[in-house]
Amino acid sequence: MTNRIISALLFTSLSMTLWAADTPAPAVVVDQVKRVEVSSGFQTxxxxxxxxxVDILARVSGFLEKQSFVEGSDVTQGSELFLIEKDSYQIALQQAQAQLAGAQATQKNARTELTRAQALKKRNAVSQAQLDQKAAEYDQAKASVLQAQAGVKRAQLDLSYTQVTSPIAGRIGKANFSTGNLVTPSSGVLATVVNLDPIYVEISVSEKLLIDARRQGINTENPPFAPRLILADGSQYEHLGEFNFVDPEVDPNTDTIGVRATFPNPAHVLLPGQFVTVKIETKQPxxxxxxPQSSVQKDREGFFVLAVDRNNIAQIRRVDVGEQFEGLWAIKSGLDQGDRIIVEGLQKAKPGKPVSPTQE
Structure with a gap:
C-alpha cells in the first residue's frame, strides 16, 4: 500500500514538472528606453x-467729402483716409495772407517813418518824444506782422487737417461716419488703425510662479526662456516670440505680474483681443x-519597471522618476538608453521568469 502511494506521488510530481516545462512563456509587449528632447517650462x-x-479723429469741423480707404484693408503711414471740405479753410488762409500783407506794408511804412525821424533828430528838427513815438509805431507794426504770420500758419494748419491721414501703418477698421456727414473734433472716432505685425501677447504670471520665473530668466535681458503659442484649434504657432516687458510691480488685487512678449505676425494670424495658450520653454533643447507612463509601477519601496534582459527574463528595475509629459515619464536614474521594458502584459510577467517579448 505504501509503495502504491509513493508511486502515485512520484507520478504526479513528474507530470507537473513536464507540464510546467511545456507551458509557454507569457507574451508581453516591450519598448526601449529612449533619449528624447523635452521642454522645461509652463503654460498659461x-x-x-x-x-x-490709433483712433482717427477729426481736428477741424466740416462735411466729409471723401472716404479714401476700403474698410478692413491695410493702409500705409501718411496715406489719406478722409477728406473734409476745404473751401472755408482756403478762404480763411487767403484772409490770413491778406492780413499778413497789410501788416508787412504797415511795418515797411513805420520803418521808413522811423528812419526819417532819426535823421531829423540829428538836426534837432524833431523832439525826442516824436522820435520815441515813431519807434513805438515801428515796434507795434513788427508785432502785427508776427501776429499775422501766426494767423497764416494757423490757417495753413487747419487747411492741412481737412486731409485726414493715418499716423501709422496697419489695418484699418470700420468707418464710423460716411461721406456727407458733418464731423467736428468732438464727433468721436472716425475709424481705428491697428498695427498687426509685429504683435504683442500679454500674460499674467501667478504669485506661485513669480519667484521661479524670475530665477529662470523671465525678463527682457537675454532670457533663457522663450514663449511659443498654441492657437485655439490646437495647432502650434510657427513663429517664436521674445519677451520685451516685465511689469516692475505685482498687482495687489490678483497677486500676479504682467509679462509681455512680441511675436512676428506677417500673415495676420493673430488678431488683437483673441486668447492663446502661451508655452514658456527653454531656448536650448x-x-x-x-x-511610457504605462510601464511605471509603484510599491512600498518606490517606483519600478519590469525590464527584459538578453535571455528574455523579466527583472525588477528600481527607477528615480522625473516629470511627466505627453504620455511619457522622464527617468533620472535606474535605466539606460536602449533597455527593454514591458509596457503591456505586466500582470502576466513574473520577476525572474521568462517572457515572450514583442517590440511595440
Whole structure:
C-alpha cells in the first residue's frame, strides 16, 4: 500500500514538472528606453494686443467729402483716409495772407517813418518824444506782422487737417461716419488703425510662479526662456516670440505680474483681443531618458519597471522618476538608453521568469 502511494506521488510530481516545462512563456509587449528632447517650462493663457492702435479723429469741423480707404484693408503711414471740405479753410488762409500783407506794408511804412525821424533828430528838427513815438509805431507794426504770420500758419494748419491721414501703418477698421456727414473734433472716432505685425501677447504670471520665473530668466535681458503659442484649434504657432516687458510691480488685487512678449505676425494670424495658450520653454533643447507612463509601477519601496534582459527574463528595475509629459515619464536614474521594458502584459510577467517579448 505504501509503495502504491509513493508511486502515485512520484507520478504526479513528474507530470507537473513536464507540464510546467511545456507551458509557454507569457507574451508581453516591450519598448526601449529612449533619449528624447523635452521642454522645461509652463503654460498659461495670454491675450493678443496690437503693438500700435490709433483712433482717427477729426481736428477741424466740416462735411466729409471723401472716404479714401476700403474698410478692413491695410493702409500705409501718411496715406489719406478722409477728406473734409476745404473751401472755408482756403478762404480763411487767403484772409490770413491778406492780413499778413497789410501788416508787412504797415511795418515797411513805420520803418521808413522811423528812419526819417532819426535823421531829423540829428538836426534837432524833431523832439525826442516824436522820435520815441515813431519807434513805438515801428515796434507795434513788427508785432502785427508776427501776429499775422501766426494767423497764416494757423490757417495753413487747419487747411492741412481737412486731409485726414493715418499716423501709422496697419489695418484699418470700420468707418464710423460716411461721406456727407458733418464731423467736428468732438464727433468721436472716425475709424481705428491697428498695427498687426509685429504683435504683442500679454500674460499674467501667478504669485506661485513669480519667484521661479524670475530665477529662470523671465525678463527682457537675454532670457533663457522663450514663449511659443498654441492657437485655439490646437495647432502650434510657427513663429517664436521674445519677451520685451516685465511689469516692475505685482498687482495687489490678483497677486500676479504682467509679462509681455512680441511675436512676428506677417500673415495676420493673430488678431488683437483673441486668447492663446502661451508655452514658456527653454531656448536650448534639453534631453532626458523616457519611458511610457504605462510601464511605471509603484510599491512600498518606490517606483519600478519590469525590464527584459538578453535571455528574455523579466527583472525588477528600481527607477528615480522625473516629470511627466505627453504620455511619457522622464527617468533620472535606474535605466539606460536602449533597455527593454514591458509596457503591456505586466500582470502576466513574473520577476525572474521568462517572457515572450514583442517590440511595440
Amino acid at each position: 493663457v495670454g491675450r493678443v494686443e496690437a503693438t500700435e492702435r 534639453q534631453f532626458a531618458l523616457t519611458v
